[in-house]
Amino acid sequence: MISLQNVSKAFSGQPVIQSVALSIEQGEIHGIIGASGAGKSTLLRLMNLLERPDTGRIEFDGMDLTNLSNRQLRQTRQNIGMIFQDFNLVGNKTVEQNIAVSLELSGVKKREWTNRIEECLRFVGLESFARKYPSELSGGQKQRVAIARALANRPRVLLCDEPTSSLDPSTTSEILRVLQNINQALGVTIVLVSHEMQVIQSICNRVTIMADGQIETTIATEPAGITEITSDAGWFLTQLTERRDPHA
Numbered sequence: 001m002i003s004l005q006n007v008s009k010a011f012s013g014q015p016v017i018q019s020v021a022l023s024i025e026q027g028e029i030h031g032i033i034g035a036s037g038a039g040k041s042t043l044l045r046l047m048n049l050l051e052r053p054d055t056g057r058i059e060f061d062g063m064d065l066t067n068l069s070n071r072q073l074r075q076t077r078q079n080i081g082m083i084f085q086d087f088n089l090v091g092n093k094t095v096e097q098n099i100a101v102s103l104e105l106s107g108v109k110k111r112e113w114t115n116r117i118e119e120c121l122r123f124v125g126l127e128s129f130a131r132k133y134p135s136e137l138s139g140g141q142k143q144r145v146a147i148a149r150a151l152a153n154r155p156r157v158l159l160c161d162e163p164t165s166s167l168d169p170s171t172t173s174e175i176l177r178v179l180q181n182i183n184q185a186l187g188v189t190i191v192l193v194s195h196e197m198q199v200i201q202s203i204c205n206r207v208t209i210m211a212d213g214q215i216e217t218t219i220a221t222e223p224a225g226i227t228e229i230t231s232d233a234g235w236f237l238t239q240l241t242e243r244r245d246p247h248a
């Protein structure tokens with residue numbers, strides 16, 4: 001579904017992503033883990049061309065995104081939603097207005113907005129929050145709104161950049177359940193960047209481990225299930241190294 005081939009990216013001459021090849025398969029929940037500064041967020045932002053690669057191809061359904069016109073890229077990006085650690089909601093707009101902005105940017109007809117807004121808010125369990133402002137919401141509720149906003153465009157892939165890093169353990173579990181439900185009920189492919197092993201372990205089918213702008217390995221795994229997240233999950237890596245993905 002998304003394929004990166006020989007992708008490199010530098011900032012001010014400093015290489016941040018180096019000759020990376022990675023394939024995201026339709027229907028999977030693919031985790032990307034690594035130390036701070038390893039290049040995880042940059043890799044994720046390359047997948048929807050929020051960052052342009054210096055070299056290499058980035059394909060979505062076989063189309064090289066770097067060769068598309070601005071209009072074609074805007075259209076293709078409607079298939080690729082994104083959520084962030086700090087939610088990126090517009091503070092002076094209500095929940096429904098936040099979602100409407102996204103629908104307008106995507107060119108969805110105004111007469112469809114009410115339905116789309118209701119549909120995505122119902123999916124994340126916030127249908128009664130449409131008229132609230134972000135400042136009236138908890139962190140977990142803000143992230144649900146951000147997820148609803150991404151879902152409103154009916155994406156096929158959801159890119160998640162540290163979506164639970166600002167949240168407490170039980171809210172983290174809640175958000176992971178929402179992501180898993182999006183994958184299972186809606187068939188949306190998910191790419192999940194996190195530095196927390198237990199977050200990755202709980203819902204991912206494959207895990208890519210990054211270090212210094214390169215991919216160390218990609219491993220197939222059985223999602224362990226969502227339990228209360230704690231910070232101690234170092235054992236996960238040792239378990240995973242036994243089960244390298246033969247297709248990686």
Ligand SMILES: Nc1ncnc2c1ncn2[C@@H]1O[C@H](COP(=O)(O)OP(=O)(O)OP(=O)(O)O)[C@@H](O)[C@H]1O
Nearest residue numbers: 011012016034035036037038039040041042043195
């Ligand atoms: N827009 C930018 N301009 C300059 N340098 C950048 C930019 N974005 C990222 N970098 C640098 O690229 C490197 C990788 O950053 P990136 O955010 O991708 O890493 P990360 O693995 O996601 O780290 P973290 O877990 O701390 O978020 C870092 O050294 C960072 O300072």
